[in-house]
Amino acid sequence: MADDNIVLEAKNITKQFPGVLANDHVNFDLRKGEIHALLGENGAGKTTLMNILYGLHKPDSGEVFVNGKSIVIHSPKDSIQAGIGMVHQHFMLIPVFSVAENVMLGDETTHLGMLDIRAVSQRLQELSKQYGLEVDPSAVVGQLSVGAQQRVEIVKTLYRNASILILDEPTAVLTPQETDDLFRIMRQLTGRGVSIIFITHKLKEVLAVADRITTMRAGKVVGTVQPKETNEAKLASMMVGREVILTVQKEAAHPKEEVLRVEDLHVLDDRDLEVVNGVSFEVHAGEILGIAGVQGNGQTQLAEALTGLRPTKKGKVIIAGKDLSGKPPRPIIETGLAHIPEDRQRHGLVLSYTVADNMVLCNYYLPPFARWGVIQQEKVDENARKLIKDYDVRTPSPYVPTSKLSGGNQQKVIVARELSRDVKLVIASQPTRGLDVGSIEYIHKEIVIMRDRGVGVLLISAELDEIMSLSDRIAVMYRGQIVVVVDARQADREQLGLWMAGAHVEAV
Ligand SMILES: Nc1ncnc2c1ncn2[C@@H]1O[C@H](COP(=O)(O)OP(=O)(O)O)[C@@H](O)[C@H]1O
Ligand SMILES: [Mg+2]
Structure with a gap:
């Protein structure tokens, strides 16, 4: 490996699903301590690439290197071993369990019941403090906000010693403020040497937080750029392959008679x-x-x-x-x-x-x-x-x-x-x-x-x-x-x- 700052590299990854070439000779690398955004429209192949890195899919061809060494990933167990952690689009937590229980669950290095939950809680508290995550180990997961559940997913990967973190569309479920919080946490993490792959289809977000931006379209990598050399319009056309209008053109409205009236609506x-x-409101023509x-x-x-x-x-x-x-x-x-x-x-x-x-x-x-x-x-x-x-x-x-x-x-x-x-x-x-x-x-x-x-x-x-x-x-x-x-x-x-x-x- 020429660049020893590169902690993860995917080389020439190809993955075919019935009828779609989801990854077509994809090259992607991640440097130590950077936020590398992976941008692309729905169906571009982002999740497929990450699932390959995390051991959930096997590539048809291509190689993965961690810290310069070629590794074979058969399952998430192998990628966790290699220091890779992934937070999926849909969280994988058990709502009735506490944060600490969720973290212990399925961890190959601990044995549920044998391990002291207090020791786990203490370690979680340390991690939480170290990275500004604000996670309470004794809280019941189902009672936490979505943003807090996401932090639990992140701390879970850190608990398993991840130094490479994959976040797949993490902001899709967050409010703008929770998104800002997440970005702050991401920077804290990279500041301490964690390297992050941040997946999104939102242009503003990559410009706000990424060190490098790689765009995928229809299974292929279109290019890698830095935020300072690009803008929303350029990124959008890389994503779509043509110029796009990002703002909606419209004149002022001329509302007329009421066409929908909702009065004190209650629904189970x-x-x-x-x-x-x-709920009560009305909509006019x-x-x-x-x-x-x-x-x-x-x-x-x-x-x-x-x-x-x-x-x-x-x-x-x-x-x-x-x-x-x-x-x-x-x-x-x-x-x-x-x-x-x-x-x-x-x-x-x-x-x-x-x-x-x-x-x-x-x-x-x-x-x-x-x-x-x-x-x-x-x-x-x-x-x-x-x-x-x-x-x-x-x-x-x-x-x-x-x-x-x-x-x-x-x-x-x-x-x-x-x-x-x-x-x-x-x-x-x-x-x-x-x-x-x-x-x-x-x-x-x-x-x-x-x-x-x-x-x-x-x-x-x-x-x-x-x-x-x-x-x-x-x-x-x-x-x-x-x-x-x-x-x-x-x-x-x-x-x-x-x-x-x-x-x-x-x-x-
Ligand atoms: N398990 C699967 N089986 C069949 N097709 C899949 C599977 N996973 C993804 N695909 C297809 O591969 C393409 C890329 O999907 P995906 O990697 O999820 O894109 P993205 O995450 O960029 O939205 C899509 O056309 C999708 O329908
Ligand atoms: Mg996806």
């Missing part, structure tokens, strides 16, 4: 906990009301209740003047609702149906698609061909099952179907989650077009940037309640972040 989740807790909030504050259940997918416990839902409280989806849709659901595979599509059939999922039984109870296939086909063209859906034909399309194109099928109908209200839940920058840009434009056509839009998103760039008014949801509604033109990112984290709302 699957465990019968009341997660929507007396020609405006976009954005609901900001960290995932898991009742937004999912609110959207499901408004669209008839989940029963309401109490309260009213009035769409276009019609009381539809507690009604199932069909009468709600017929009143003039378009719905872009959060769980597109479960609520948005029938994956085994063709693209053409999915495009008439809510009106196949109505003219012109059906006459005298008979499906008019040529009308269904005509509709599909038009929407595929208008909404730029990339599909080999209208007759392939939607399961064969990429996530972005599946979402475009839903958007095409929903936004091409004559509706009064659009409810869009996480409409661009997991999509590439190009598709995000496209869907944002379509939402603004709907608004300008006089449709009311309720936008629910955990991406604060999306809420801020699209909304005319912004409501913040926290623990099942709308804690504040502000005019988007006066909204301040910092302040919204604080409210999302539960800060007290002064009169606004």
Whole structure:
């Protein structure tokens, strides 16, 4: 190895999954004490590369070196041994156990029951202090905030003596303030010699925290740059392979009559906990009301209740003047609702149906698609061909099952179907989650077009940037309640972040 500062190197890694080349001769290295960001759109191959480094996938070809030595990684055991720790996109903690118990669990070097939990707790306290992690070893994990659970995952890797830390999209679940905290912790760690691979698709974040930035696209490394020699626009075009517009172009809204009125709505989740807790608001024709909030504050259940997918416990839902409280989806849709659901595979599509059939999922039984109870296939086909063209859906034909399309194109099928109908209200839940920058840009434009056509839009998103760039008014949801509604033109990112984290709302 020429550079002895390099602690980890992946050379020529290739990994093929059925139908997709997830890693195509990827080279990547990590220097001691640096934060090396791995940037890329959804599906670019970032997690695959990390799973290979962590021993969860075996590469088809390629080599991994740790401190200059070639190593063979069969399982996470081998990578932990080599000093690699990984914090996954979805945490792997047991909620009913304490922090210390979670850390001990599955640790090859300790034997649960034999080892003194006090000794573990003490070591955790030391680590926590040393790295500014603020982790209480005796706290029950399920009672911790998401940010604190993430710190537990980090301290768990340190406990196992990791000196190379992989963080896979760690900020996806955090508020802006928690993100700042994480960045502070990351710098403390690198200051003490830990080397970090930081995965994200957010341009601002890599510019804020990374020492080097490597961008991947479609399984390949596009290039490695330093923050000072790049900017958001350059990074975005590396990610997407073309120039992209990052801001949403829109004129001032001209709100008209009320199209959605929600009064004192209460909704239970699957465990019968009341997660929507007396919510009231209204949406007018020609405006976009954005609901900001960290995932898991009742937004999912609110959207499901408004669209008839989940029963309401109490309260009213009035769409276009019609009381539809507690009604199932069909009468709600017929009143003039378009719905872009959060769980597109479960609520948005029938994956085994063709693209053409999915495009008439809510009106196949109505003219012109059906006459005298008979499906008019040529009308269904005509509709599909038009929407595929208008909404730029990339599909080999209208007759392939939607399961064969990429996530972005599946979402475009839903958007095409929903936004091409004559509706009064659009409810869009996480409409661009997991999509590439190009598709995000496209869907944002379509939402603004709907608004300008006089449709009311309720936008629910955990991406604060999306809420801020699209909304005319912004409501913040926290623990099942709308804690504040502000005019988007006066909204301040910092302040919204604080409210999302539960800060007290002064009169606004
Ligand atoms: N276990 C798997 N089986 C089949 N395909 C997979 C698997 N894991 C990832 N892929 C595919 O590999 C590609 C890269 O995925 P991934 O590494 O998760 O991307 P990223 O983390 O950059 O979003 C995607 O097309 C994805 O669908
Ligand atoms: Mg990933």
